Amino acid sequence: MKQSDNDRNHPVKAYENLEFLNSPDARSIRVLCELMQPRIPFRNLNVHNTVVFFGSARTLPYKQAAAKLRESEIIIAETENPAHELFDLKRQAETNVKMSRYYEEAASLAEKITAWSMEIQEPHKRFFICSGGGPGIMEAANLGAKKAGGKSIGLNISLPYEQEPNPFQTPSLSFEFHYFFIRKFWFFYLAKAMVVFPGGYGTLDEFFELLTLVQTEKTKKYMPIILYGQDYWKRVLNFEAMVEYGTISPEDLNLFTIMDDVDSAFEHIKRELTEHHLG
Numbered sequence: 001m002k003q004s005d006n007d008r009n010h011p012v013k014a015y016e017n018l019e020f021l022n023s024p025d026a027r028s029i030r031v032l033c034e035l036m037q038p039r040i041p042f043r044n045l046n047v048h049n050t051v052v053f054f055g056s057a058r059t060l061p062y063k064q065a066a067a068k069l070r071e072s073e074i075i076i077a078e079t080e081n082p083a084h085e086l087f088d089l090k091r092q093a094e095t096n097v098k099m100s101r102y103y104e105e106a107a108s109l110a111e112k113i114t115a116w117s118m119e120i121q122e123p124h125k126r127f128f129i130c131s132g133g134g135p136g137i138m139e140a141a142n143l144g145a146k147k148a149g150g151k152s153i154g155l156n157i158s159l160p161y162e163q164e165p166n167p168f169q170t171p172s173l174s175f176e177f178h179y180f181f182i183r184k185f186w187f188f189y190l191a192k193a194m195v196v197f198p199g200g201y202g203t204l205d206e207f208f209e210l211l212t213l214v215q216t217e218k219t220k221k222y223m224p225i226i227l228y229g230q231d232y233w234k235r236v237l238n239f240e241a242m243v244e245y246g247t248i249s250p251e252d253l254n255l256f257t258i259m260d261d262v263d264s265a266f267e268h269i270k271r272e273l274t275e276h277h278l279g
Contacts, residue, residue: 030178030179031179031182034177034178034179034182034183035182035185037175038175038186041172041173042173042190045151045172045173046123046124046126047128047153047173047190048124048125048190049125049126049127049128049190049192049277050127050128050129050130050153050190050191050192051110051113051127051128051129051130051191051192051193051194051195051269051273052130052131052187052188052191052193052194052195053106053110053129053130053131053137053138053140053141053194053195053197054131054132054137054194054195054196054197054199054203054206054207055102055106055136055137055138055140055141055196055197055198055199055203055228056099056102056136056137056197056198056199056200056203057132057134057135057136057137057138057199057202058135058136058200059096059099059100059102059103059136059137059140059197059198060096060099060100060103060136061100061103061104061140062097062100062101062103062104064100065093065096065097065099065100066097066100068093068096069090069093069094069096069097071093072086072089072090072093073090076090099198102137102140102197102198102228102229103136103137103139103140104140105197105228105261105262106137106140106141106144106195106197106228107140107141107143107144107147108144108262109144109195109228109262109265109266110129110140110141110142110143110144110145110148110152111144111145111147111148112144112148112262112266113127113129113144113145113266113269113270114128114129114144114145114148114149114150114152115148115149115150116266116270117150118148118149118150120278125277125278127192127193127273128145128150128151128152128153128173129141129142129144129145129150129152129153130152130153130154130155130187130190130191131152131153131154131155131169132154132155132156132157132183132202133153133154133155133156133157133165133166133169133174133175134154134156134157134164134165134166135164135166137197137198137199138154138166139166139168142154142166142168142169143166143168145168146168146170151170151172151173152168152169152170152173153169153170153173153174153175154166154169154170154173154174154175155175155177155183155186155187156174156175156176156177157176157177157178157180157183158176158177158178184206184209187206187210188210188213188219191210191223192221192223192273192276192277193223193224193225193226193269193272193273194207194210194223194224194225194226195226195228195265195269196225196226196227196228196256197228197229198228198229198232198233198236207225207227210223210225211225211255211256214255215252215255222272222276224257224268224269224272224273225255225256225257226256226257226258226259226265226268226269227256227257227258227259228258228259228260228265229260230258230259230260231260233258234258239252239253240253
């Protein structure tokens with residue numbers, strides 16, 4: 001059907017005007033969209049409680065890390081007078097193999113939590129694994145939930161690097177955010193427990209923001225927080241020094257628990273969720 005001159009000259013409705021919706025003036029509308037849209041699939045799929053996994057996007061599964069290490073060793077062995085850069089790559093590959101335990105253990109923990117949750121008789125009381133939707137520890141968490149036969153959430157964020165949606169999150173519970181602060185809202189709003197694996201700036205940002213909310217009682221719900229990986233966290237964060245300098249209270253050390261094995265972490269989460277959210 002041919003468009004009339006009248007149709008071509010008719011003004012576009014504001015909510016159909018993509019130029020306006022993507023402009024700085026419509027930022028508050030875009031923020032509201034990211035705040036409201038996830039409510040619909042969460043409601044439809046009976047998602048009320050989550051166990052959130054944080055951790056590095058750079059952590060590799062063991063097989064992939066080991067393959068990269070073997071590759072670097074072969075290159076060095078076959079290169080006459082290898083440059084220092086090749087040895088640097090090998091050292092990084094060795095570190096990746098060491099860190100890969102956290103990928104495997106994140107997947108195992110998520111699988112255990114999901115399998116236990118699926119046994120809860122009342123569907124609205126079940127707990128869903130929630131990750132940032134990307135690679136590394138996030139991928140491991142979604143993988144573990146899928147291996148247990150359960151659904152899991154991916155709160156993806158648009159970034160210039162690293163953040164590509166992993167294939168293990170449930171498609172109907174996979175979201176793409178532009179605004180970090182709205183993404184954080186959805187991390188925290190449904191969270192009933194949180195496990196923080198070794199990670200970088202992003203992981204620290206998310207952990208400390210949640211910890212601040214709990215410390216200042218901005219969130220009233222009880223939430224067990226686990227820092228997983230004693231060797232890493234004891235070296236990276238010196239909480240005892242913060243107590244010594246008086247920047248936090250000794251009681252603030254009770255806001256989280258440092259753990260280092262899957263079974264202990266699972267039993268701790270299961271016990272705390274049962275007592276505070278199922279009891």
